[in-house]
Amino acid sequence: MIKFGEAILGKDLKAVVNVIIGKGNEIDIAFSNALTRTPSPIFANLRDNLIVKPLSIVVPRHNIDNEIQAELLHGVIQYGAAKAIADLDLDEDLKIVITVSVPDVPYTTLNKRKLFHYYYGATKLAITRALNEYPSKEKIKKEKYRALHPLVGFRDVRLERPPYLQVALDVPTVENMEFIIESLPKTDRIIIEAGTPLIKKYGIEIIEHIRELYDGYIVADLKTIDTGRVEVRMAFECTANAVVLSGVAPKATILKGIHECEKCGIMSYLDTINIENPLKLYNSLELKPDVLMVHRGIDEETFNKDRLYLDTDNEKDKKLILGVAGGVSIDNIDELKNKYDILVVGRGITKSRDPGRVARAIVNKLGDDIEQYRLYLDEDEDINL
Structure with a gap:
């Protein structure tokens, strides 16, 4: 069994988290491959010498170019992901691969707290979505022409909502x-x-x-x-x-x-x-x-x-x-x-x-426009495991 999930949280700083979770031969292979890739991943630890269960690794999505990024990855990002896994109380036989983006921002108390806050929430959400196999095919079909990508600025309309x-x-x-x-x-x-x-x-x-x-x-x-x-x-x-x-x-x-x-x-x-x-x-x-x-x-x-x-x-x-x-x-x-x-x-x-x-x-005689806020917040998402 192997499942996939994704979550992005935050505004000025963003936590981008993708997860692969499962048990058995497929996840063992994915876990081993991720563990040996470059840049080197790290285990999800709450502190030195305290790895969380189920066994999890945090893999940067890109090269770590300076000491600030290295400290953020090995600090608040690692801790946020580990704390989320510990709080979820998952089956110990699972294995989890977590890929993360690592920003290059000033190493301040506020940025550290924001990144922990965002990565903790994004890791929990990505894992929960993976286990719930979210989103459903029905949701994707419903929203595929309504979604507004934040870096694009326009929606691809295909006349699914006449007149x-x-x-x-x-x-x-x-x-x-x-x-x-x-x-x-x-x-x-x-x-x-x-x-x-x-x-x-x-x-x-x-x-x-x-x-x-x-x-x-x-x-x-x-x-x-x-x-x-x-x-x-x-x-x-x-x-x-x-x-x-x-x-x-x-x-x-x-x-x-x-x-x-x-x-x-x-x-x-x-x-x-x-x-x-x-x-x-x-x-x-x-x-x-x-x-x-x-x-x-x-x-x-x-x-x-x-x-x-x-x-x-x-x-x-x-x-x-x-x-x-x-x-x-x-x-x-x-x-x-x-x-x-x-x-x-x-x-x-x-x-x-x-x-x-x-x-x-x-x-005005044809009907209402599509409302965007609900789609952005995904208020219809059931996050219960």
Whole structure:
């Protein structure tokens, strides 16, 4: 039996602790290998000549470059880890390998107390998590698109929590585009679409410009009709999160575009402008797009209501994200949000005198944003052994 755990505690100074814990041949091999590595590990001792049980070693994750780091490792870090193990009162037949980071900070009374405090707590938490096999697969699936890494500063959103407002930037100038983006509310429910006219005028690199202003979910509305792989890869390399393929393209182009999206790890939209039966097209594809977009074009003089109200209750693939573009406004949001996952609004926002106010009015009808504090503190974690 062998299990793994991890914990990071602290703010200005951080205790980073990884543990391997278990009994039997596997942990014996891991323990022996760790004991002979460089830089040399140390046993978890409460003091000189008093090793804790179960037998445990503390392994620095990096080279120890000076006397301060050596003293911290052999002092408060070793003691914090040892005290945590002693207080847990674990099965003596276990063995534990604890890897730690060792900071290079002034050797003051406050820093010593902080590091002991943090390493004691992190070691207990990492061991408890290992024995409880935390986190569960269900927790990871729930939070994989919500987690905010402290050294990254943004989350990777993959449309797991509809409905969304997709703002179509079919605007004539970069200055207008910048004004609209900067006026939009800060919310998890907004998708930015680099519209086809915008990309045609300024090139695919306009997505990188958008990214500097808005580091959220960005769709490249290429309406690809040929060279599916090439256009998807171009958008991917400019950091687009999704690419729009045209439903009137040859089937081979659609399939190659979807396949390239899957290879690159981005999402595929299939735009069904001028397609009479979008679901029939969707069901005919061996590879399925992530998003099926029901779309009335700007140049159409009349509006076919059937394109907004597909009968999908019995036919829609459960994995399919359904979007609607054309004719979406603040007046029909309440009705459409129950049928569609993505509501695309272009001129209703971009031609407004106050784009931010209109966007906020729509977003307020879509639901709450994701709250971050609970995820950061892991308040749902059961730490009982």
